[in-house]
């Protein structure tokens with residue numbers, strides 16, 4: 001079985017700060033990480049490979065330094081890695097990103113047929129959750145998003161059964177391979193790489209393709225030119241200048257503090273007190 | 284979504300010029316996808332009709348709802364409600380293949396409908412279903428899509444300006460789809476306000492036929508397992524939400540949050556690290572990558588109030604924060620604050636609320 005996992009290197013946005021005066025992002029020194037949601041699908045891919053045999057190829061599109069995240073994935077046990085890097089890819093929106101990635105996956109598939117493509121539920125920088133479905137549509141793959149568990153996989157009949165999170169419940173779906181899957185967080189936890197895997201990763205070859213090598217024929221579908229959306233303005237959210245009114249705690253017992261807080265709440269919002277009993281009854 | 288970091292300067296040079304191709308000029312009207320699943324319409328659809336109404340009025344075009352479902356699947360009711368929430372026209376697609384959500388049948392219905400009736404703007408809810416569908420539709424139509432928009436507006440040149448958070452909520456960016464149609468955007472539940480309903484308001488129904496056979500669809504629904512009532516988190520639409528953060532110290536202490544929630548008839552939730560640590564399930568996460576909430580009262584215990592948490596709770600009428608640190612960011616946007624140990628204050632609040640409610644019941 002051959003599985004492709006799409007991973008993205010993202011800035012650890014928990015550590016991004018906005019310059020208070022210029023309103024620009026202070027990127028210096030912000031470490032990069034593998035998009036956390038991609039680790040969920042990487043682990044799932046490794047488990048399937050361990051169970052059914054075969055190979056996991058990790059794929060990323062990004063600057064040359066994104067090969068760092070591929071090496072991390074190799075260290076966790078992935079078998080092969082492909083880096084798509086080219087200035088023509090710069091400024092890609094979801095449509096252009098899914099074009100580049102699907103083109104590369106088609107090439108990977110031509111070399112060694114792909115059964116499953118995994119993508120993260122969403123990224124923490126782009127945060128659109130649209131690249132996965134975009135790849136599926138461009139490649140004509142059956143699409144399974146927000147999967148919470150893979151119930152069974154039958155390589156003989158080339159079918160898969162999954163549980164998918166829907167509104168108010170779980171859909172149990174079956175579809176045929178090849179398919180594209182995105183998964184919910186909490187489905188699993190990424191393993192730590194074994195020592196041999198870590199040594200292997202350090203020496204491993206990362207296949208690097210530019211647009212042409214990836215098989216892109218129409219360069220106008222890549223990067224800015226292939227992106228129908230245009231970012232016109234980036235700005236910092238308006239700060240709020242209202243601050244919390246603090247409940248007096250000096251020399252008070254917890255019970256007194258609690259009563260004072262409730263008084264403050266209900267004084268500020270008298271309707272609330274009348275509504276709560278109804279809520280309690282309804283629940 | 285364009286990655287905000289690189290393009291801005293180049294974008295204004297390369298593609299920010301508006302040159303709408305001739306064949307797109309006939310695209311008109313604002314559409315909202317009404318998310319109907321198992322007979323229920325997701326309320327985000329009504330929120331979108333409320334927002335869509337403003338856009339349609341500014342553009343002086345019709346507001347149209349797209350309702351898809353199986354015969355007896357609630358299409359008639361959803362159509363009536365769509366008019367009452369502001370739609371002028373309802374495109375109605377009724378077919379047994381639309382009974383459960385499947386990407387293939389819904390994408391086919393939506394893309395065919397767009398190609399034959401040509402909307403200028405298409406809005407969908409950023410729910411699991413809406414995101415699954417929006418990405419497929421935008422890719423099939425080769426048009427732009429702004430995901431998880433928090434603000435929508437129409438510019439002087441009639442283009443849709445969709446604003447969304449970027450860089451994990453630290454910044455906002457405004458995105459346009461200049462040279463393609465329709466201009467697509469998704470919006471998360473509870474980001475837009477619920478519009479006033481006008482009983483008896485009606486409009487025009489335009490039926491549309493799905494050109495697809497069951498044999499064309501590879502994916503099959505084997506089963507639907509409804510959530511057990513106890514697990515069913517209605518966080519986004521709850522009137523009162525009590526949430527905990529890492530400040531609670533241990534998963535065992537999270538019980539204190541649930542106990543207060545129970546006394547108040549509230550839903551409970553938490554910050555993202557609690558999901559990562561497995562203290563709560565991911566559908567209970569509040570914030571940028573979790574749920575957006577708009578309760579009448581939000582009680583946050585041991586939550587620092589990081590920007591990614593804040594963007595999910597700013598719509599709350601009242602916020603009460605409990606934190607040991609008087610400088611915690613949450614006290615910058617909460618309305619009331621208690622500087623103290625949540626593991627002591629939470630039980631005290633539970634008791635005090637219970638007493639107050641009991642006294643009220645006695646009095647009435």
Ligand SMILES: Cc1cc2nc3c(=O)[nH]c(=O)nc-3n(C[C@H](O)[C@H](O)[C@H](O)COP(=O)(O)OP(=O)(O)OC[C@H]3O[C@@H](n4cnc5c(N)ncnc54)[C@H](O)[C@@H]3O)c2cc1C
Pocket residue numbers: 012013014015124125450451527528529530531532553554555556557568569570571572573574584585586587588589590591592595605606607608611623624625626
């Ligand atoms: C891309 C991205 C998306 C994210 N999305 C979300 C999201 O959707 N939702 C979300 O919540 N976070 C999100 N985060 C994480 C966010 O940045 C914060 O890390 C997180 O909200 C912090 O959680 P916390 O407040 O529980 O923990 P901490 O930041 O560790 O805060 C704990 C707080 O508890 C207080 N405290 C300690 N002891 C006590 C006590 N005994 N009693 C009372 N208070 C006490 C401390 O003073 C502190 O303020 C995201 C991050 C990124 C990068």
Ligand SMILES: Nc1ncnc2c1ncn2[C@@H]1O[C@H](COP(=O)(O)O)[C@@H](O)[C@H]1O
Pocket residue numbers: 006007008009035037038059060061062094097101118119120121122123124126127128129130131132
């Ligand atoms: N540049 C990229 N390289 C590889 N995979 C990507 C890239 N961008 C997005 N993806 C994949 O698509 C998923 C969803 O991304 P997004 O649509 O940006 O939220 C990610 O979790 C990745 O699996």
